Amino acid sequence: MTPRPQASLGTLTLHPQVSVRPEPFGALLYHFGTRRLSFLKDRRLLDVVRRLDGSVSLDEALADIPPGEVASFRTALATLTRTGMLISPTTSLADSHDTVGAPA
Amino acid sequence: MKLVEHFATGLDAPICLTWELTYACNLACSHCLSSSGKRDPRELSTEECKAVIDELQRMQVFYVNIGGGEPTVRSDFWELVDYATAHQVGVKFSTNGVRIDAEAARRLAASDYVDVQISLDGATAEVNDAVRGAGSFDMALAALQHLADAGFRDAKISVVCTRHNLGQLDAFKALADRFGATLRLTRLRPSGRGADVWDDLHPLPHQQRELYDWLVAHGDGVLTGDSFFHLSAYGSALPGLNLCGAGRVVCLIDPLGDVYACPFAIADEFLAGNVRSEGGFAEVWRGSALFADLRKPQTGGACSSCQHYDSCQGGCMAAKFFTGLPLDGPDPECVQGYGETALAAAGRVVPQPSVDHSHSPAAARAMRAGRGPVALTLLTRRPDSRPDSRPDRACEENPLAGLHV
DSSP: OOOOOOSSOOOOEEOTTEEEEEETTEEEEEETTTTEEEEEOOHHHHHHHHHOBSSSOHHHHTTTSOHHHHHHHHHHHHHHHHTTSEEOTTSOHHHHOOOOOOOO | OOHHHHHHTOOSSOSEEEEEOOSBOSOOOTTOTTOOBSOOTTSOOHHHHHHHHHHHHHHTOOEEEEESSOGGGSTTHHHHHHHHHHTTOEEEEEEOSTTOOHHHHHHHHTOSSEEEEEEOSOSSHHHHHHHHOTTHHHHHHHHHHHHHHHTOOOOEEEEEEOTTTGGGHHHHHHHHHHTTOEEEEEEOOOOTTHHHHHHHHSOOHHHHHHHHHHHHHHGGGEEOTTTTGGGGGGSSOOSSOSSOOBTTTBOEEOTTSEEESSTTOOSGGGEEEETTSTTHHHHHHHHOHHHHHHTSOOOOGGGTTSTTHHHHTTOOHHHHHHTTOOTTSOOTTOTTSHHHHHHHSTTOOOOOOSOOOOSOHHHHHHHHHTSHHHHGGGTOOOTTOSOOOOOSOOOSSOTTTTSOO
8 A cells, every 4th residue: 555645744543444452561553454553662652643533733642742752753653654554534545445464 | 671572471462362163173184283073062152252252342352363173164153253343353264165155255255354264285185185184175275266256355375384285385375376365374283183193294304494495585475473483593583573472462262262372282281261250351361370471581491502592482382382392492393403302302291182172082092092102191191281481482373473563
């Protein structure tokens, strides 16, 4: 899959087929469509992801993150977007459906 | 702390687990790791299975690897598959193809949340049927054809590697390509009836090397379930997580609801509890003393001084256990040859199987009795029946194998 490039990460939301499971180290994300598993290695990143409901801006979602760490959080969100875990609310599901994932 | 270290201490719930729905099977494969054949009358009812699924949903276990026995011979098989996928538990199931007719294939093609693995242990009927029984090759290919005709995408062809089929790797790949399927290679374990035939079927040393080279050359297009990490001692590690998932990120639920540390370890020594007990599966996962033990830091034992220990971590717990080797020593198929030495050592006692659902257990016993080391087990109890030292890397259906991490 090649998600369409996003001019800016304006707002994002979890793909509806993604399940989020908190773990002591952060969280596990599983995409039922692509069978892709992702790890959030920071509880604060989980908080950010949970805040992303498609209406709040990224800046708002990242408001509690110290300025020195915002760049790395943005990188993590970009990765989650590239892998289809997060989508732009305007993206149609057909476009975001990842067909590459190969389950074990 | 690295992510893998968090995994080593166990997760709040499994990422996935293997669930053998029934011991009933239309086949009698000589290497069956669960000694399947006859249905056990105590197997979980439909309602009990649904209660387990409800619990897996609450725990957010993302998917189950359903097997058996032959799971599709349960009359409620499709009902349970539908129930699981409707409750956010994805399903991958393994089958010999017996019930995958045109209608079943269409049904599967219509679901987004079900993956199918067709078992095939030879790229020709001659090699396959010698292990899986007459007609089983044609049955598997018919199932693959039905799936392809129905437009089911990316079925898996699941192969247990033996010394008789390792020369067919390219033919297996061609077969998978023919059906638009993905090849999945896994390791033969001396578990269940596999213990009876392991000496005759496990790959020869030079074949292990050929397999390793083949996997390195075809890594991206072939799944392995992280089966072959013991081959990593040849050189660079094969893709996968360097961790024994048993009791930490995976486990097995058997048809009776018994919970074992891993699908290759159906033995009393690896039994953690039962889903029918108070607290259900969640309590077994979180409270079992065995699992707590498996989540402790492990040492390499006799292997810790080997320069390859970092890559192979001593190999597979189940392979050692069922060949009567110490759990903190080398894997029986250690590519450095330490396994052969250990197997040849005096005093080795192969454990007696705890569970046998074979169609003809008497025949299976007679077969075992015909082998020197196994006959002794009728009289001898394994002295250290409670494994007290385990490798810190496993095996099996590593939940992360093949997933895009």
